[in-house]
Amino acid sequence: MPRPSMREHLIEAAFDRFHEHGFNGSGIKDITDAAGTPKGSFYNHFDSKESMAVEVMSRYARGRQMRMLADTSTSAVDRVRAHFEFMSKDLEQHDYARGCLFGNFGAELSTQSPVIREEVARRLAGWESLLVAALGEAQEAGALASDADTALLARFLVSAWEGAALRAKITRNGTPIDDFFAVLNSLLQDAAPADGADTQNA
Amino acid sequence: MPRPSMREHLIEAAFDRFHEHGFNGSGIKDITDAAGTPKGSFYNHFDSKESMAVEVMSRYARGRQMRMLADTSTSAVDRVRAHFEFMSKDLEQHDYARGCLFGNFGAELSTQSPVIREEVARRLAGWESLLVAALGEAQEAGALASDADTALLARFLVSAWEGAALRAKITRNGTPIDDFFAVLNSLLQDAAPADGADTQNA
Numbered sequence: 001m002p003r004p005s006m007r008e009h010l011i012e013a014a015f016d017r018f019h020e021h022g023f024n025g026s027g028i029k030d031i032t033d034a035a036g037t038p039k040g041s042f043y044n045h046f047d048s049k050e051s052m053a054v055e056v057m058s059r060y061a062r063g064r065q066m067r068m069l070a071d072t073s074t075s076a077v078d079r080v081r082a083h084f085e086f087m088s089k090d091l092e093q094h095d096y097a098r099g100c101l102f103g104n105f106g107a108e109l110s111t112q113s114p115v116i117r118e119e120v121a122r123r124l125a126g127w128e129s130l131l132v133a134a135l136g137e138a139q140e141a142g143a144l145a146s147d148a149d150t151a152l153l154a155r156f157l158v159s160a161w162e163g164a165a166l167r168a169k170i171t172r173n174g175t176p177i178d179d180f181f182a183v184l185n186s187l188l189q190d191a192a193p194a195d196g197a198d199t200q201n202a
Numbered sequence: 203m204p205r206p207s208m209r210e211h212l213i214e215a216a217f218d219r220f221h222e223h224g225f226n227g228s229g230i231k232d233i234t235d236a237a238g239t240p241k242g243s244f245y246n247h248f249d250s251k252e253s254m255a256v257e258v259m260s261r262y263a264r265g266r267q268m269r270m271l272a273d274t275s276t277s278a279v280d281r282v283r284a285h286f287e288f289m290s291k292d293l294e295q296h297d298y299a300r301g302c303l304f305g306n307f308g309a310e311l312s313t314q315s316p317v318i319r320e321e322v323a324r325r326l327a328g329w330e331s332l333l334v335a336a337l338g339e340a341q342e343a344g345a346l347a348s349d350a351d352t353a354l355l356a357r358f359l360v361s362a363w364e365g366a367a368l369r370a371k372i373t374r375n376g377t378p379i380d381d382f383f384a385v386l387n388s389l390l391q392d393a394a395p396a397d398g399a400d401t402q403n404a
Contacts, residue, residue: 020313021313106368106372108224152381159381160361162365163362180358
């Protein structure tokens with residue numbers, strides 16, 4: 001395996017700093033110290049902390065394994081559940097202290113940085129599109145009623161997940177995430193065909 | 203009316219700064235400049251920016267008119283809806299750019315400041331209690347089924363509202379709030395008695 005470049009070291013260090021301490025709570029020196037590089041090295045690799053944050057978001061997105069949502073080897077409804085379960089495990093591993101990087105940046109920086117606000121909006125919209133596609137697939141397979149509003153459901157799930165991750169960060173426990181799953185199950189049940197048939201899992 | 207004290211001016215200025223630019227994005231000089239007071243005046247009134255933030259949260263909580271939730275002159279379910287409508291108007295007035303101060307502080311500061319994290323947790327738990335009480339009242343009046351889990355519903359509504367306010371801050375439009383109301387109505391309908399009777403509004 002090739003040795004990670006200094007640029008990669010810096011992105012990794014920034015990822016941890018930003019996720020735990022926020023953007024404004026992380027100085028460039030904090031990041032270069034954590035990466036074990038001289039402060040001056042930062043500007044050899046990045047134009048600004050802001051452009052570094054955009055790269056950190058790209059790295060974070062990769063770690064969320066969005067492709068799970070498009071993997072048609074299991075039923076779409078199961079995939080949506082498994083996807084949120086995967087992200088729940090990730091929050092739990094950090095004792096719920098980190099929350100979602102997209103939500104954190106959105107809350108902290110939406111006024112301060114149009115570039116970051118737009119990147120967060122784009123990332124969440126991309127996630128939402130994958131959810132809409134999976135829910136649409138479930139609908140075509142008859143696991144969701146033909147009149148279920150899958151676009152609204154996908155949008156709501158993204159916002160509600162962000163709220164649950166945020167509240168778990170504040171309470172430092174998994175209760176808000178458990179609540180999310182309870183309501184997710186109830187919403188999927190509401191959206192199920194009225195005759196209760198689940199042809200997808202039949 | 204007595205002239206607001208310098209302390210009040212400082213809290214008001216900090217409220218606007220913190221809500222729009224976040225805690226770390228607001229220097230003490232930004233706050234004293236906005237209040238039109240010398241920078242040195244800050245430490246005559248506050249021990250730290252953190253203790254000022256706690257007072258700002260108290261001011262924010264008052265503005266959210268929580269007592270609406272306890273006003274028994276209208277039905278409890280109507281009150282819950284009116285309460286969220288009131289907060290929705292407040293977000294709209296600022297073009298959705300500010301979000302919820304509690305959520306913003308929770309996202310930005312939960313790692314950095316245990317004092318602020320605990321105060322945010324306390325404020326959100328207080329809000330949740332008022333929602334539990336209103337939903338319990340609706341349940342006693344027969345507007346919600348006797349087996350509806352009002353505690354879970356109240357907890358979920360707080361988290362989902364925070365997520366909706368956060369996403370609206372990112373998208374700069376009211377769609378996430380509209381989605382919240384659509385799901386709120388569906389959850390209240392799910393929790394309604396099976397026979398469809400709404401004795402409270404009868």
